[in-house]
Amino acid sequence: MVASAEHPIDLILSELGRYAQDKFTGKVTINLTAQKQWVLYLSIGRLVWAMGGKHPVRRWRRHLLKHCPQINPGQMSLRQNDLTECWDYNILVLLVRRQLSQTDPVLSTIQGIVGEVVFDILQNASLIPRATSAIPAISIQEAPGVRPSHLGVLQNSVLELEGIVDKVQRQWQQWEAAGLKSISPNVAPVINSLAELEEETSPMVYKNLVTLITGKRTLRDLAWMMKQDTIDVTRSLVPYIQQRIIGLHSLPDLPTPSFLTPPSNTVTLPQERRRPTPTPPPKSVHKALIACVDDSPQTRQVMEEIFTEAGYGFLPIADSLNALPLLIQYKPQLIFLDLVMPIANGYELCAQIRRVAQLENTPVIILTGRDGIVDRVRAKMVGANDFMSKPIDAERILKTVQRFVETIR
Structure with a gap:
């Protein structure tokens, strides 16, 4: 365990740099207070996978739909022994091994997820005060040799740790410079006053905002749907947030997927090399x-x-x-x-x-x-x-x- 009186963000950057230099392989758990935890998986000092934080399921589903739109997360079943801590990474490995997806879209999914996790770590670390001798602001635990999947690591999927940290650090600096330091991209905007919003916007902007801002989508969800950067979407909403026309609230994660064990002793994913046939959709007794x-x-x-x-x-x-x-x-x-x-x-x-x-x-x-x-x-x-x-x-x-x-x- 590592604890220090350094500012948390400086400590994290220092420790990650050390792991890269020492070519560490294994699991690194970062704790910022008892409620906030993230896990990084490294291979010879390079980043393989990242998980934890506010919305692990929502994040995984969003990036999978973004980069692998032919894959329906709701149609997947796994054997019981595949339901590991990193079930999400396991599925990505299986998609490539079963040739249900090309490698590049899966690698883009991994990069997007890892980038968001590192961003959230840096943002949360920047918002907590420097540690005192009695209450350490951060702890880092390492478990050498631990892999994210018993299936191994996807070839060419490892990321240069220092490179990804430098890239995300620049993103965080842009976020902070835009005056968004205290706004998490994981919060959901909600319209407080339709009348005021209509008065402040053009008819087209008003229509788009009312359609998109339902209170059930995070800023990251909105950016994905609008095919824009999260910082641009958030910056465009700041004037309405400052006027309290739009509010921000915490949103729970999506439910963890319920992967049922199929009758045969095989992994069931969308049909290989065939057009996918969805499972029967849920039918309401009373509605169409x-x-x-x-x-x-x-x-x-x-x-x-x-x-x-x-x-x-x-x-x-x-x-x-x-x-x-x-x-x-x-x-x-x-x-x-x-x-x-x-x-x-x-x-x-x-x-x-x-x-x-x-x-x-x-x-x-x-x-x-x-x-x-x-x-x-x-x-x-x-x-x-x-x-x-x-x-x-x-x-x-x-x-x-x-x-x-x-x-x-």
Whole structure:
């Protein structure tokens, strides 16, 4: 255990530098007070994996969807002996070994997760006072030889410790220079006053903020959905935060995935080299099953939040080529189609749906960022029932669903 009267951030940087120089292999646990703990896994002085902190599950899921959108975390099952402390790293190793993902997207997932963990360590360390002789501000424990997975370490996945620390330190300095030192990227913004926000913003900005800021997404979640840097998103909200139009509150982590042991003694992940077939979606006793065909993981996540919260069953489909068999299999009561998708677009898929007897009367709604009269006419010509523009507005979506679901009952 290491304890010092140095400022915590200086001590952490010093110790990490020593581990790199000594080419340490094993597990390093960093404790900042009893409630805050992070774990780094090193291999010959280089960083292999990092975990702990505020939102380990949310963080893992966000980066997996960002870099490996073809992988659905909800469709995974593991053998009992794979449910180790680093189940998240184990899954990434399995994705590569089973050729369910290319190596580069998995490495990008690891880099993104590790970067966030190191950032959170530096931010939290900077916010606590220098240690006293009675109460050490920080403790660091090491366990030589410990690996993040019994499956080994992914080839070419190790990161130069000093390089990643230098990069994240620059990010933290930019965050601090922007006046964001006391704002954690893990907090969730919430709109305190819709009237004041509408008064202070343009109609388009107001619509986007109301759609995105639900109180259930962290600043990092929003940045991912908006495809922007977290610092840029947070900086843009600061004026409204200062006026108390937007507040910030703590958000719990997502539930730990429930990995069930499959009947056979094998690891079950999405089908290798085949189009994925989702497990039957949860169906409400009282409400309809809604399908959404969209290649954007962000859009599917937003739609899932809207429908599951309202009590509807939800069927997300990422691959337009695989959409028709799944729609026939599950027979949803309402279908949302993205207009712009690779290979088969919304118009083409809608025309195919109308040629299937089981789906010919199922309401279809086209979703698009385009909202021209030509697009609306073409949508009607291929049999679409409605045409809705993005960004997604939860209230409008639910009103539309209620209208069509009531119609078909």
